[in-house]
Amino acid sequence: MALYLAAYLILVAWFKWADIYHAHFAASGWIVAVNNIFRVAFIFYLFWMVHAVGVLALRLGGTPHRIGQNELDSLGIAFFAGTGVWHFAMLGLGFLNLYRPSIAVAITVPLVGLSYRDLRKAVVRFAEEGACSKPWFWRTSDHPLDRMTAIVLAVLGVIVVVALLLVKGLYPSGGHDYFMHYFPYLRSVIERGGLWPNDAWYHFYYSKGAGLYFLGMLLTDPLAPQLVTFCFIVAGAIALFQLLSRLAPQTWWPCIGVILWLGLYIYTPGTGEYKFHGGWGDFEKYHELNAALMIGVIWLVASVLEQGGRAWLLAAGSATIAAIIINVTIAVYLGLLFSILTLWFLLRRRFAASLACAGLAAAAGLTLSAILVLNYAVTGLANDQGLLLFWKYADVEKLYDLGALPWVILLHHDTVQLVANGIPWDRHLLLFLFEALRFGLLFPLLGGGVLVATVAIICRRAVFKADHQILVLVAAGVSYLVLVLAVGRAQPVSFFRYSSFTIPISVAAGVACWAAPRWNHSWNARWASSPFIPALVLYACIPAAFATYQSKAVAMVGGSAWRFARGADSIDQAYSSQAGWMGRLPWGAIYPGARGAHSVVGPHVRIWSMHMHSYCMLPDCDVEAYPAFTMGRDWDRLMFGTPEEGRDALRQAGLNYFLFSREIAALFGITDALPRSALFAPDNIGRYLGVQWTDGQTVLLTWMGPKTKPLDQEWLAAYAQAVKVSAAASAFPYDTLRDIYLDLRATPHPWRSFLLPR
Structure with a gap:
């Protein structure tokens, strides 16, 4: 014993x-x-x-x-x-x-x-x-x-x-x-x-x-x-x-x-x-x-x-x-x-x-x-999976305090579409x-x-x-x-x-x-x-x-597993090379642009990405994206307010760094509705945000200051084109959510549950 x-x-x-x-x-x-x-x-x-x-x-x-x-x-x-x-x-x-x-x-x-x-x-x-x-x-x-x-x-x-x-x-x-x-x-x-x-x-x-x-x-x-x-x-x-x-x-x-x-x-x-x-x-x-x-x-x-x-x-x-x-x-x-x-x-x-x-x-x-x-x-919500049932009983004030209210409303909208x-x-x-x-x-x-x-x-x-x-x-x-x-x-x-x-x-x-x-x-x-x-x-x-597998893929997965088990590959190499696994991208679980951005900002610093595929499994790397992470309880100030209101809301939420990749945008587009805000609109973003770091494909943005470089016209044109073809941005129910938040802001706290369109 x-x-x-x-x-x-x-x-x-x-x-x-x-x-x-x-x-x-x-x-x-x-x-x-x-x-x-x-x-x-x-x-x-x-x-x-x-x-x-x-x-x-x-x-x-x-x-x-x-x-x-x-x-x-x-x-x-x-x-x-x-x-x-x-x-x-x-x-x-x-x-x-x-x-x-x-x-x-x-x-x-x-x-x-x-x-x-x-x-x-x-x-x-x-x-x-x-x-x-x-x-x-x-x-x-x-x-x-x-x-x-x-x-x-x-x-x-x-x-x-x-x-x-x-x-x-x-x-x-x-x-x-x-x-x-x-x-x-x-x-x-x-x-x-x-x-x-x-x-x-x-x-x-x-x-x-x-x-x-x-x-x-x-x-x-x-x-x-x-x-x-x-x-x-x-x-x-x-x-x-x-x-x-x-x-x-x-x-x-x-x-x-x-x-x-x-x-x-x-x-x-x-x-x-x-x-x-x-x-x-x-x-x-x-x-x-x-x-x-x-x-x-x-x-x-x-x-x-x-x-x-x-x-x-x-x-x-x-x-x-x-x-x-x-x-x-x-x-x-x-x-x-x-x-x-x-x-x-x-x-x-x-x-x-x-x-x-x-x-x-x-x-x-x-x-x-x-x-x-x-x-x-x-x-304030019993469960997100039964949202169509549980929404009418939701404690809207608690959801607002947690910063989850806009995502719950959007999830309700998406769930209605899924059921239909x-x-x-x-x-x-x-x-x-x-x-x-x-x-x-x-x-x-x-x-x-x-x-x-x-x-x-x-x-x-x-x-x-x-x-x-x-x-x-x-x-x-x-x-x-x-x-x-x-x-x-x-x-x-x-x-x-x-x-x-x-x-x-x-x-x-x-x-x-x-x-x-x-x-x-x-x-x-x-x-x-x-x-x-x-x-x-x-x-x-x-x-x-x-019959549904690819023998080459099976061999690649098995070989990678054996190399890692005996120590020939590091954790970094294993995460960076997910060849053979289905649904994996060329960069595996660590996007090179996210790696570079993390090396600049340091550990435990939130980086908001406009792409859900910019993974970062590095230690203490906090790359976040819609819809999994909150952006603070005043999200509506960001989306429907002035650029200055949006900047203040993000700073209050601890979000000061933003990631955009031309490479990922070409493959999957922008998977966030953020460009629909006044602050991140193509014709406005250059006035408030500058380049903190770039590798040519990926740009880490932060607030304009003495240590940032202005966004050039070529980048702004590429960004505008990515926003134009973004399915997430175009499908975002902007008017519906703006009207909901206008009614909420006109209501004294604590906010109560309300009907959502079905």
Whole structure:
């Protein structure tokens, strides 16, 4: 135990002493390789810290000392039981402004010490279970080809896990949204030490619940989010394996299903429009945390219904609470799932099962209500995703004080447009449903499974023994269908990424279909125990997956991940070269113009960019853009007032530097309505702003003074042309917002809610 605890203390000390992200961002070599070894070790310790909290919670809940039918059951139950406790506790610490490295260490060291006993017991139990009997495949078949296939699958499983760790667990990535606003919000929370709203205004609604992300960043470095997600994916793989072991016992399907799920995550470009927007499966975001939690909830709920037991129910409730704290919108899905199950068992007069599901539905509802009340109390708005519903109850004065009022009004305008232009009720909706379910990737498993099960049903040879697991999967599918039809149509790209939680559910459904047939006695032995059929389905999924991939891109991503893992590339090089990743730009996560501007103004100085693609993942670099960041509460003075009023409003908000790039403007235009203001109008900007720095393509502007150079006619002409063709500037509802603010300014404070055009 002393060695185990000492290793953890060394790990924490390494991250605080080396501080690779801040002190050695551009360094390569052994220091990066050693840092990655410590990052892998942190994944291990994080799992056992969550597990230790889960064990304590279960003991307080009065559960027996040993839970589950085997050690994998015990590991999964305890881990998911700990997730809700951890995220609830981190939420409280965040609002107490206690996000400090010293506090994180003080909390985790005792838990690491407690987890040693759990780790030791798990190792002993695994050894005992392995010593009691040979592996089932060794008993059911003496055929050398079967055992050879087993070895091949074992090797493939190791390769998949290692590849996933290198590509998604260690390599710095994240995509457009993460570079632009996810990461700046997370970093700002850590710098401020608390969860209260910051300049990345709408991430208060999205990201404040990512408690273990913040814990990881406090203990290690800003690259911790992907490590936390990898840890959760491991827990999700345990849940999926155990679920598949009930759906297809004594077969190879559980191994195949887990390998397939993890393998699909290695490279996730998507297709068509989704590929253009960066694909899916980024471990730096919260969608994959939800994927692990959702398959965990389904496994736990099915076990509650099948076996009963307080431990399963407590773990399911904890995972439900964690999922909603992390992503409040998943409460709708979980509420539907639990409500369907409650009604089903009520109709079947199974009151105990109905009560358990009703309790989980109540937990989901109470957690959702608490989050919405918290949002309203802090910001004046319950949630931005339900803006069309929540706007009439909004506290306009609070939104004004936070500087978020204009962005909320604009979001309302955009949401109305999204709903009006959602996916129509025709074949396009069916196609979207299949794409969101990743049917193209899982066609051999899902399509083939449905065909096999259908033939077995027609021949009266189908037997679905795991009734409760099948029931929960059906309820999950129905709930998802309702979710797609209700909300997915309006935001297809975002919903496509969001719906990655359905992949393990789809895998489980496909396995259930393949395991359904019960042929005659001679066929059954080969059908159930042979690895050939599951392996054939797995191998068929590989070309189905790679049919949409570019082998060259896969090789580039894998090569980059390996170079970074062994220290050949620095964090700077990894972020600057995102070649092979879908939706990435030539400059990766660090735009050269933003790098140059940051070197001039220094750390923690706000730079407002007129382009949302001018990323800056450098340490302490604050490049901000519309619509993710606020510009002060007197934004209307900037947009609709005189140039002098606009200048005063920006100075009061701490905005004195502005970025414009001809290169980005040529590719994407100006993605901000700022040029519609009098201060930034093409015929006026040269009177108030001058050049602080330029590299020929990018210009850093600041207020005219002795250290600035005037804007020349060539630049002004290029700027005027960029403004002229800017879709964001031309589509900006200038007159509507001006009239709204004229009415507001004529009203005494505190401002009240008012109707917005629909």
